[in-house]
Amino acid sequence: MECDLLVIGSGPGGYRAAVLAALRGLSTIIVEKATWGGCCLNRGCVPKKDWYHTARVLDSARHFEKRGIVGSLRGDLAQAWRHQREVVVAVRDSYQSYLKRLGVTALTGHARFQDQNTVIVEPGGDTISPRAVIIATGSAPHVPEGFAVTPGRVLHSDLLFDEPAPEGARVLIVGGGVVALEFAYILRTFGREVTWLARQDPFARPEFSTPAMKLLRTAMADVGLAPIRAGARTLTTTETGVSVTTTGGEIMTADWALLATGRRPVTEGLDLARVGVRLDARGHIVVDDKMRAAGTTIYAIGDCVAGPMTANRALYEAGVVIDNILAPGSRRRDLTRVPEAVYSAIELARVGLTEEQAEDEGHEPGVGFAAFETSPRALGQDEPEGYVRLIADLDNGAFLGGEVLGAEAGELIHMLTASPSLGALRRIAGTGFNHPSRSEEFQNAVETLAAKWRLQGYVFGAGDGAQDAS
Numbered sequence: 001m002e003c004d005l006l007v008i009g010s011g012p013g014g015y016r017a018a019v020l021a022a023l024r025g026l027s028t029i030i031v032e033k034a035t036w037g038g039c040c041l042n043r044g045c046v047p048k049k050d051w052y053h054t055a056r057v058l059d060s061a062r063h064f065e066k067r068g069i070v071g072s073l074r075g076d077l078a079q080a081w082r083h084q085r086e087v088v089v090a091v092r093d094s095y096q097s098y099l100k101r102l103g104v105t106a107l108t109g110h111a112r113f114q115d116q117n118t119v120i121v122e123p124g125g126d127t128i129s130p131r132a133v134i135i136a137t138g139s140a141p142h143v144p145e146g147f148a149v150t151p152g153r154v155l156h157s158d159l160l161f162d163e164p165a166p167e168g169a170r171v172l173i174v175g176g177g178v179v180a181l182e183f184a185y186i187l188r189t190f191g192r193e194v195t196w197l198a199r200q201d202p203f204a205r206p207e208f209s210t211p212a213m214k215l216l217r218t219a220m221a222d223v224g225l226a227p228i229r230a231g232a233r234t235l236t237t238t239e240t241g242v243s244v245t246t247t248g249g250e251i252m253t254a255d256w257a258l259l260a261t262g263r264r265p266v267t268e269g270l271d272l273a274r275v276g277v278r279l280d281a282r283g284h285i286v287v288d289d290k291m292r293a294a295g296t297t298i299y300a301i302g303d304c305v306a307g308p309m310t311a312n313r314a315l316y317e318a319g320v321v322i323d324n325i326l327a328p329g330s331r332r333r334d335l336t337r338v339p340e341a342v343y344s345a346i347e348l349a350r351v352g353l354t355e356e357q358a359e360d361e362g363h364e365p366g367v368g369f370a371a372f373e374t375s376p377r378a379l380g381q382d383e384p385e386g387y388v389r390l391i392a393d394l395d396n397g398a399f400l401g402g403e404v405l406g407a408e409a410g411e412l413i414h415m416l417t418a419s420p421s422l423g424a425l426r427r428i429a430g431t432g433f434n435h436p437s438r439s440e441e442f443q444n445a446v447e448t449l450a451a452k453w454r455l456q457g458y459v460f461g462a463g464d465g466a467q468d469a470s
């Protein structure tokens with residue numbers, strides 16, 4: 001089989017690359033060895049957000065009495081599991097039919113390189129001669145040495161989505177990353193007793209600001225969640241559950257455990273060495289700033305490449321690579337364009353540079369801020385926590401980065417990703433907003449920023465610098 005582009009892996013990176021390639025006229029084949037849609041669709045973002053929505057609804061019951069709602073709510077994790085499964089199947093069907101409509105050939109099997117110009121798909125043995133290849137083989141849960149996954153007792157996040165969650169009420173979560181942050185909240189809201197072991201402080205994430213971490217910590221504490229600062233040294237299954245020995249020597253028991261101990265890139269069985277694709281010390285595929293992994297025809301994107309392991313990055317990199325295949329060397333990867341969002345006791349989202357990064361790059365950053373506590377929409381929703389925080393370059397009024405905390409932060413962040421450029425702040429200042437809405441706080445944050453740092457000329461378009469920012 002011949003084609004312009006072969007994509008290996010159908011997660012968000014591979015799927016998006018195949019769609020963009022077909023839309024732009026490339027004959028495209030995509031190969032998937034397991035479930036179509038990869039981690040994000042089947043065991044990550046999509047089902048997680050389905051559960052997160054239910055968790056938020058359950059959590060809103062805290063405000064029922066004062067809102068005049070009578071009654072209480074109780075979460076049923078088994079039914080919530082069935083609900084996420086229905087959503088996943090519906091989305092998967094729509095993805096597959098879209099690929100079909102676009103004329104993308106979808107093959108099932110394990111792809112491996114035979115040489116620079118040939119990829120074999122097993123077990124069928126299809127031989128493909130593509131003009132370019134994108135490796136988008138993603139990642140898999142990392143289980144620390146000495147720990148064993150046992151269905152029904154010791155799970156990683158993949159297993160949590162593959163089978164209905166164990167019934168036991170006492171859950172032990174091991175890990176201080178995003179999976180732990182998100183599932184500690186979801187499981188707690190569904191009524192589980194959560195014991196949370198985190199080797200590192202989960203509220204010390206350099207990509208988010210100190211006020212963001214403070215708010216997250218408070219929101220977690222409000223729902224009864226506080227991590228124990230210790231690692232898990234051993235984790236064994238017992239007749240009735242699990243038993244953990246912490247790095248401090250303490251022994252704790254629970255009905256079941258969730259290992260949220262990271263993910264590792266998947267590259268096995270691809271025969272990458274045959275085509276000169278190199279791996280770094282942690283097993284990630286090494287790419288240049290145009291996402292080239294070997295020569296000018298083999299590219300890699302998403303979780304199999306070093307960087308934040310998010311669907312957002314994989315989706316963005318798909319666009320970078322398709323541009324580079326169509327116009328070689330034309331587009332450089334710029335991760336400041338990729339938003340990040342975390343869904344926990346409070347929703348957090350950010351994009352662009354932090355103040356520290358901005359300073360390191362030679363900018364003079366200034367911050368503008370608008371809190372939701374006076375937003376009529378947020379007050380009416382009983383969710384006044386959070387804020388919009390913007391960082392601008394004081395030398396030219398350019399938008400450098402921003403952060404949103406609070407309800408729907410993952411949606412609101414698009415106010416900043418749509419045009420992250422010199423004129424972004426002026427665009428927000430001049431935008432017509434729906435009132436009352438949470439989005440209006442972006443305008444307030446821009447105005448606060450302008451007043452505080454005397455950036456009115458850049459932001460409102462009159463006076464010094466108006467020309468620069470347009």
Ligand SMILES: Cc1cc2nc3c(=O)[nH]c(=O)nc-3n(C[C@H](O)[C@H](O)[C@H](O)COP(=O)(O)OP(=O)(O)OC[C@H]3O[C@@H](n4cnc5c(N)ncnc54)[C@H](O)[C@@H]3O)c2cc1C
Pocket residue numbers: 008009010011012013014031032033034035036037038039040041043044045046048109110111112136137138139157179266268269270301302303304309310311312313314341
């Ligand atoms: C619990 C959880 C929640 C998450 N929530 C979010 C979120 O809210 N937002 C966000 O941005 N990110 C989230 N993520 C991260 C996100 O899911 C991943 O970053 C994303 O799926 C990576 O996409 P990818 O295309 O690189 O790879 P993957 O989604 O891992 O897909 C790779 C695919 O390649 C296939 N494959 C591998 N080798 C071969 C081969 N040799 N031949 C054929 N096929 C092969 C695999 O079977 C797989 O289907 C979450 C992750 C987890 C675990």
Ligand SMILES: NC(=O)c1ccc[n+]([C@@H]2O[C@H](COP(=O)([O-])OP(=O)(O)OC[C@H]3O[C@@H](n4cnc5c(N)ncnc54)[C@H](O)[C@@H]3O)[C@@H](O)[C@H]2O)c1
Pocket residue numbers: 144174175176177178179180182197198199200230231232233260261262263308309310311340341342343
């Ligand atoms: N909203 C999102 O974008 C989102 C959501 C979920 C996952 N993800 C991505 O998926 C990837 C995996 O997430 P993760 O949270 O599993 O990984 P992670 O790498 O962020 O965190 C792993 C954590 O496990 C801890 N750990 C490892 N061994 C331990 C032990 N023995 N005892 C105690 N703690 C131990 C580490 O210290 C670390 O805090 C991340 O890269 C994340 O960005 C993204």
